[in-house]
Amino acid sequence: MKKSALSLSVLAALALGTASAQTTVKIATLSPLSGGQSDLGTQIRNGAQLAVNEYKAQFQKLGLNLQLVAYDDQADPATGTAQARKIAADRQILAVVGTLNSGVAIPSSAALAASRVAMVSPANTANNVTDRGLSNMNRIVARDDAQGPAGANFITGNLKAKKVYILNDKTAYGEGLAKEVEKALKAKNIQVVANEGTEEKSDFSGIVSKIRLQNPDAIYFGGIYNQVGVFIKQLRDAGVNTPVVGGDGLDSSELATIAGTGANNIYFTTVAAPIEALPAARVFATNFQKTFKDQAQGFGAFGYDAAKVVLQGILNAAKANGNKAPTRQQVETAIRKGSFTGLLSGNVSFNSVGDRTAATLYVMNVQGGKYKLATRIPVKPARQ
Amino acid sequence: MDLATLLPFIVNVIVGGLVLGFVYAIIALGYTMVYGVLQLINFAHSEVFVTGAVVGFEIFRVLAPSPMNGYLKLLIALVAAMAVSGLLNVLIERLAYRPLRNAPKLVPLITAIGVSLILQDVLRIIEGFQGRFDLTYTLPAGFSGKFCAAESSCAAVGNVLRTVGIDLQLKDVILIVVSLLSLGVLNYLVNRTRLGKAIRAVAQDRVTAGLMGIDANRMISATFLIGGALGGISGVLFGMKFGTVNAYSGFDPGIIAFTAAVLGGIGSIPGAVLGGLVLGVIQNLIGVTNVFGSLLHIANLESINASYQRIGAFIVLVLILIFKPTGLLGKSNVEKV
Numbered sequence: 001m002k003k004s005a006l007s008l009s010v011l012a013a014l015a016l017g018t019a020s021a022q023t024t025v026k027i028a029t030l031s032p033l034s035g036g037q038s039d040l041g042t043q044i045r046n047g048a049q050l051a052v053n054e055y056k057a058q059f060q061k062l063g064l065n066l067q068l069v070a071y072d073d074q075a076d077p078a079t080g081t082a083q084a085r086k087i088a089a090d091r092q093i094l095a096v097v098g099t100l101n102s103g104v105a106i107p108s109s110a111a112l113a114a115s116r117v118a119m120v121s122p123a124n125t126a127n128n129v130t131d132r133g134l135s136n137m138n139r140i141v142a143r144d145d146a147q148g149p150a151g152a153n154f155i156t157g158n159l160k161a162k163k164v165y166i167l168n169d170k171t172a173y174g175e176g177l178a179k180e181v182e183k184a185l186k187a188k189n190i191q192v193v194a195n196e197g198t199e200e201k202s203d204f205s206g207i208v209s210k211i212r213l214q215n216p217d218a219i220y221f222g223g224i225y226n227q228v229g230v231f232i233k234q235l236r237d238a239g240v241n242t243p244v245v246g247g248d249g250l251d252s253s254e255l256a257t258i259a260g261t262g263a264n265n266i267y268f269t270t271v272a273a274p275i276e277a278l279p280a281a282r283v284f285a286t287n288f289q290k291t292f293k294d295q296a297q298g299f300g301a302f303g304y305d306a307a308k309v310v311l312q313g314i315l316n317a318a319k320a321n322g323n324k325a326p327t328r329q330q331v332e333t334a335i336r337k338g339s340f341t342g343l344l345s346g347n348v349s350f351n352s353v354g355d356r357t358a359a360t361l362y363v364m365n366v367q368g369g370k371y372k373l374a375t376r377i378p379v380k381p382a383r384q
Numbered sequence: 385m386d387l388a389t390l391l392p393f394i395v396n397v398i399v400g401g402l403v404l405g406f407v408y409a410i411i412a413l414g415y416t417m418v419y420g421v422l423q424l425i426n427f428a429h430s431e432v433f434v435t436g437a438v439v440g441f442e443i444f445r446v447l448a449p450s451p452m453n454g455y456l457k458l459l460i461a462l463v464a465a466m467a468v469s470g471l472l473n474v475l476i477e478r479l480a481y482r483p484l485r486n487a488p489k490l491v492p493l494i495t496a497i498g499v500s501l502i503l504q505d506v507l508r509i510i511e512g513f514q515g516r517f518d519l520t521y522t523l524p525a526g527f528s529g530k531f532c533a534a535e536s537s538c539a540a541v542g543n544v545l546r547t548v549g550i551d552l553q554l555k556d557v558i559l560i561v562v563s564l565l566s567l568g569v570l571n572y573l574v575n576r577t578r579l580g581k582a583i584r585a586v587a588q589d590r591v592t593a594g595l596m597g598i599d600a601n602r603m604i605s606a607t608f609l610i611g612g613a614l615g616g617i618s619g620v621l622f623g624m625k626f627g628t629v630n631a632y633s634g635f636d637p638g639i640i641a642f643t644a645a646v647l648g649g650i651g652s653i654p655g656a657v658l659g660g661l662v663l664g665v666i667q668n669l670i671g672v673t674n675v676f677g678s679l680l681h682i683a684n685l686e687s688i689n690a691s692y693q694r695i696g697a698f699i700v701l702v703l704i705l706i707f708k709p710t711g712l713l714g715k716s717n718v719e720k721v
Contacts, residue, residue, distance in 0.1 A: 170691065194674070197691040201636060202626040205400035206671030207690050213393045213675065226518055226630075233627045237553060258518050258628050 023325045024065045027052065027310050028087050029303070030080060030098030030108060030119075033072035040299045041100050044122055045070045046292045047303025048097045050284065053291075055311045062323050066311075069093065073104050080104035084111040093117065094331045095310040097303060102126030109137040118332040120309045122302035125248070125271055130353045130381075136332050138354035140306055140345065141271040142361050146379035147247050148180020150269050150361045151220060153377060155181075156188050158363075159243055159267075161217035163191045167207070167231070169223035170197040177247045178222035201227055204234045212240060224249040229258030236262030243267060256369040266366035267374055272298030273362045277373045278344045305343040312340045355381035390679070396551055397668050403556045405664025406563040407625060410618040411641035412648070412656035413570065417611040420651040421587045421604055423489070424481065427496035430638025431503035432473050432612050436465035436619025437629040438507055441519040454524030458620075462562070465616035473612025474605050482601070500634075508631035518630050521623045527555050559621045566617050567657060573610065574653065583607055587651075640667075640694075643701050649714020658712055663697050670696035 029048045032041035052068040059066040071087060073080035080099060087093050088111065095118040099105045102124040109119050113134050121129065121139035125147070130137060142150075155161050164185055168178035175197060182195050193214045198207065211219065219235075219242055221228045232244055236259070243265045250268035259266070275281045275296050284304060288296035313335035317326035320334070339349040349357050358378060365374035411433055418426040426432075443461040450457075480499050484492045511519065574580040585593040586603040594600050622637065623629050640663060648659025671693040677685025704711060 194689065196674075196689045199694070200690065202622070202629075202633065203404055203667075205404060206397060206668045206693065209393060209396050209400060209668075210672055210675060212396075213389065229518075230626060230628055237627075238551070254518060258520055260520055260522075260627065 022063060022065045024067060024092050025059065025314065025325055026067045026069050026090065026093045027307065027314070028069045028071055028090075028093045028096045028098075029307075030071045030073050030083055030087070030096050030104075031100045031303075032075040033070060035074050035076075037075045037100060040123075040297075041072075041075070043297050043300035044097065044100060044303035044306075046288065046294070047122070047296070047300040047305075048307035050287055050291065051304050051307035051311060055308075055315075058315065059311075062315075062318055064318070064325055067092075068307075071098075073099055073101075073108070075101050075104065077101075077103050077107050081107045081111050084108035088112055088115040088117055094314055094326070094328055095120065095335065097122060097306045097310055099124065100299070102129050105129050105137070106132075109134055112136055116328040116332050118310070118313070118328070118335045120306040120335065122306035123272065123299060127382075130355050133353050135336065138309075138335060138350050138356075140302065140309060140343075140348050140356050140359070142359040142379045143355060143381055144176070145180060145382060146359070146361060147269050148177050149184040150363075150377045150379055151177075151245055151247060152181045152184030152188070152190075154267065154269070154363050154375070155185065155218050155220065155245055156190055158375060159218050159245070161190065161243075163193060163214070163216045163218075165193050165211055165214060165216040165219045165242075166195040167219065167221045167223070168195065168197050169221075169227055170199050171223075173247075173249060174222035174224070176222070177249075178220065181220050181222065202230060204231045207231070208235055208238045208240065211235065211242070212238065216242060218242060219244045221246045222249070225252040225255040226258060229255045232259040232266060233262040236264065241265055248272075251364070253371070256366055256371070259366075259369075263366050263369040267363055268366075269361045269363055269377070270298075271359075271361060272302060273345065273360070273376075274298055274364070274371070274373060275301055277362055277376070281344045284344055301344045305345050305348070308343055309335060309338075309340045309348055313338055351381055353381075357381065392550075393672075393675070397672050398665055399550055399552065401665035401668035402661055403552075403559060403625070403664070404668065405644075405661035406560055407618060407622055407660075408637065408641045408644045408664055409657040409660025410563050410566060410614055410621070411637060412645040412660045413567075413653065414611040414615045414618070415642050415645040416648075416650055416653065416656040417607055417614070419645070421583060421607045422481070422485075424492050425496065425642070426473075426476075426481075426611070427493070427638075427642075428476055428480075428499040428503060429473075429611070429615055430634030430641075431500050431507070432469050432476070432615040433619045433622070433638065434507060434629060434631065434634035435472055435503070436469040436616030437623040437633065438511065438519065438619070438631075439465040439468045439616065440620035440623050441521055441629065444522050444524075448522045454527055457524050458527075458558070458624075461620050462617055465620045466613035467616070469616030469619065470609045470613035473608040473615065477605060477608040482604075504631050504634070511631065518628050519623070520628045523555070523624060527558070527624070555624050559625055562617065562621060566614060567653075570610070570614070571653065579603075579606060640697060643697060647701055647704055647711055649711030652711070652713045655711055655713035662712070663700070666700055667693045667697050 029045045031044040032038050049068055056066050071083040073083055097120055100123045105121055105124040113136050118136045124139055125144045127144050166178050166182055168174040178195055182192050185192050228246055246268040248270040251270040256263040275285050278301055281301055285296045314331050316338050317330040317334035336350050341347050351357050361377045361379050363374040364371050414429045440461040443464050447457045476499055480495050481492050582598045583603050585598055586600050590600045644659035644663045645656045648655025671690040673688040674686045
């Protein structure tokens with residue numbers, strides 16, 4: 001297989017006369033390929049690889065030899081920044097798909113900004129990723145400040161709750177999310193009986209007693225699955241079956257494992273849609289399975305979408321440049337200004353700071369330990 | 385909100401605190417036993433306790449498919465956890481504390497913290513090899529039910545329980561019964577047997593006890609064995625009550641149980657139990673202060689909720705140490721263990 005590919009390319013090179021007639025352009029992925037989050041990072045890399053395979057022929061027509069180079073950030077800001085500097089030094093790389101973690105995206109995009117390497121993120125949700133207003137940083141997922149209002153909308157619209165009990169884990173993530181939810185609920189005149197912080201990891205008996213006393217219609221917990229799972233288990237053990245709503249901190253299969261028989265009536269908002277929730281993804285999932293012998297997950301699909309944004313951006317810039325390889329700066333502008341179609345998660349265009357003008361949050365439901373899509377909520381970024 | 389809904393709430397908060405207190409109490413016994421004999425705070429006790437919880441998890445997991453009686457499974461889990469945690473504690477003493485017995489007091493304390501960190505990672509690795517991090521207890525069917533599952537059996541329990549609205553789960557009752565039984569056995573062992581007498585002698589004066597023909601090292605090992613076994617029991621009870629543990633679960637309950645031991649008077653067995661129960665109830669009451677605050681319209685109380693329940697426990701400890709430094713039941717240097 002490899003051998004024939006090699007001889008083919010040699011033949012192709014001979015047929016074209018000189019190899020220099022071909023200009024190589026590269027796009028990079030920056031995501032964790034080793035360590036605890038490598039599973040998600042590899043999905044992003046593989047998704048992007050599928051998009052590159054799909055676009056190779058179109059680039060070929062312009063005399064461009066398209067390649068993907070994968071960089072490993074180990075989910076670590078320092079490693080990610082060092083890799084970003086390497087990317088900046090490789091002049092053939094025109095744009096980057098990445099990263100998985102907001103903590104890595106923020107310093108890496110800053111390191112890439114000076115050399116005008118555009119970045120399209122398939123996963124970062126922290127507000128500050130785009131709030132800094134860098135011209136090279138874009139994302140195709142919803143922001144954190146969309147998640148609180150979306151959770152609140154779900155509680156009032158779908159669960160029809162009139163009285164809500166809010167908990168948070170006293171971290172920057174959980175407390176911030178809980179505050180956003182409280183604000184949005186109060187704006188709708190919904191009664192918020194408490195917004196209580198707890199660092200407790202095992203004993204929730206006091207809180208459960210209070211919940212039984214107050215008898216709310218819904219509970220919102222801004223926290224991470226390992227704490228919330230234990231809480232839900234004890235809540236259900238005490239015979240309370242009130243719906244529990246949370247943010248993407250609950251997006252883990254471990255949640256159902258920890259909650260055990262109590263893993264019922266749980267909802268959470270997340271940016272990484274399950275593959276089944278993306279109508280166009282069936283062909284993608286089959287290709288993914290065939291190419292990588294691995295099941296495609298949400299981040300694979302978003303890696304694919306982010307890469308398509310990058311590739312269409314490069315093609316647009318190349319056309320504007322007289323069908324020649326564009327500069328990094330031209331690509332950066334083409335991505336921020338362009339509108340991109342044919343993606344799994346719908347059409348993409350960016351606002352002035354690089355947020356997707358119309359993103360979607362997905363609400364998942366856990367019932368009997370099984371996860372399924374409950375509904376999708378369209379969200380707009382803070383500014384247009 | 386009227387008294388009819390509030391009374392069951394208060395009762396439940398106190399009962400919940402007592403149940404929690406029993407878990408703390410039995411962990412605190414492990415600290416107090418070792419301290420009584422060696423004047424050493426065995427900080428590795430929280431990991432000895434988690435080891436018990438892990439053993440309990442494995443036993444329940446392996447036995448889950450078998451149709452064996454649930455109480456028999458529990459007994460096997462308790463015995464296995466006692467054995468493993470007890471032997472582990474003996475091993476820790478032998479390897480980490482005995483060689484340092486004549487060193488300055490700070491040295492074994494630091495070693496204890498080191499042992500604690502090592503054990504955390506060893507547990508993490510052992511379970512990690514099997515792809516697990518959060519261990520979820522699969523309890524025998526029925527164990528997670530209400531103490532009176534059906535209305536008819538509730539009546540049989542007696543109308544007293546019903547009228548005050550106590551809402552106990554079966555596993556809470558099991559927890560209390562097992563705690564009281566272990567406490568009784570420990571009390572008998574320490575106060576009524578030759579072994580207990582020898583341990584008390586070593587606690588009082590190791591050198592003189594040695595001159596009287598008591599092998600101090602053996603007695604110290606025995607103390608660690610008993611303390612570890614108690615840790616094992618509390619681990620299983622903890623796992624049953626809260627449903628899940630991981631390698632790092634020991635720190636929080638460990639530090640609170642240690643506080644309970646100091647609160648009750650470290651070195652005193654009834655003190656450890658009292659300290660645990662008091663802390664459990666105080667924690668739960670502080671956690672619900674905001675409910676009373678909103679009822680009585682006292683704005684300052686309304687902001688005191690579950691966020692503060694830990695701090696509250698430690699404030700009580702500080703107050704006790706200021707006004708009664710020996711703890712609630714501690715007597716300075718008169719009787720230890």
